[in-house]
Amino acid sequence: MAPITVDEIAERIWLSIAERRLRPGMRLKEAELAEIFGVSRARIRQVLTALERDGLVKTEANKGAIVAEPSADEARDIFHIRREVEQRVLARLISHLDAEKLLDLFEHVAKERAANAASDQREIIKLSGGFHLMLAEMAGADFLWGLMRDLVSRTSLITAAFRDSDKYNCGPDEHEELLMHLKNGDLQKAQHAMVHHLEHVENELKLAGNLDHARSLKDALL
Amino acid sequence: MAPITVDEIAERIWLSIAERRLRPGMRLKEAELAEIFGVSRARIRQVLTALERDGLVKTEANKGAIVAEPSADEARDIFHIRREVEQRVLARLISHLDAEKLLDLFEHVAKERAANAASDQREIIKLSGGFHLMLAEMAGADFLWGLMRDLVSRTSLITAAFRDSDKYNCGPDEHEELLMHLKNGDLQKAQHAMVHHLEHVENELKLAGNLDHARSLKDALL
């Protein structure tokens, strides 16, 4: 019997948010979560602080945690920064990229394709983010990897909040195209493909119509 | 009698690191810190997780926390990303920047100048970072502000680790020049000044000589 870890709980909540089972604004009561996962509140508190760091929940003093409600502007900022970070990741990666790593990456994309074929949404979400994190990890740049973790989870939240259809965000085709350029050692083309890919994802969201959830009741009703 | 808060403790530790009173690699034992600040270990734990989020300390499971030991490559990544983030901050800021905010900014620079004149190192450190955070806060972009907090603290660590002289990093003159461009509503020049400023700071560090602290003993001795 292995007690569930903090990371596992955090992942579960992350997935629930990405799947839109937990909607922005929903309260996450500590005692409730502790009950659900069969752990103490102390552990849940760690989970919540981790989730807050990744921008998935927002906590207010003495008022608890709620699922974060990103604004359209925030979403644009996140995509903007993410484009820069991902390009940097590729630049750092391409210098020490060997055949084995490339194989792992192609294998990963194959898994994505399988999940897509099976319409296994949870797996799709995990793998899509995982691909980008894998690139960062292989780049061997801890700081960039940490940033990417943050950005990926925030992107999940944004996608959940702003996509209209049930279309999936990260298609395997674009990932594979990117890998081809990496395989050829062409950094510029790889970066271009990455930017294109991210813009594609961003453009599928409804950021234009700023039907922003109002920050306060006052704003919402007056 | 007000008990010291988590943020205050974190700031104290941050300053000690920035002042090089705490050196990279030093252990931060929980009980010891709890004793020093007169609080319980639970509180210290919160402090340490916060510091880890900001990249100032590194914790390993069941082994405790040590002051982080950034590599030169990591430092370069951080500066690279920081340039992009700061430019984005300026872009977001310039649209809704009024006379009052500008006044506050100029006032802040005046304080920096005073601290410099008095050679109050602790105050210099606080104010230098504070200036950049102030810009982010005024931009009204929470995500960017959070990123900047992270980047500023990481920059403090890098500066502490890699500067050779006791030269101070952020000079008030460059900050003021930036403000002039903002006052004139010239985004491009402001961004250019910012990039120049950050490159200036980066170039004063000894990142070239990669006398990287080896990650492991094996690497260090063999």
Place this chain on the structure above:
DNA sequence: GTCGACATTATTGTCTACAATATCGTCTGT
């Protein structure tokens, strides 16, 4: 009948004690 103060309840924040784990010293067998 409505406004304001007060009590109740639910929820988070904090502390203290206990359990798990790693590290380091020591001992024994060869």
Place this chain on the structure above:
DNA sequence: ACAGACGATATTGTAGACAATAATGTCGAC
């Protein structure tokens, strides 16, 4: 004398109990 394992100690991880705080419902006064 040295290698390996075992045990002691120090340190972190976890849980549960208690205190503080904020939201809400109720009562009383005007």
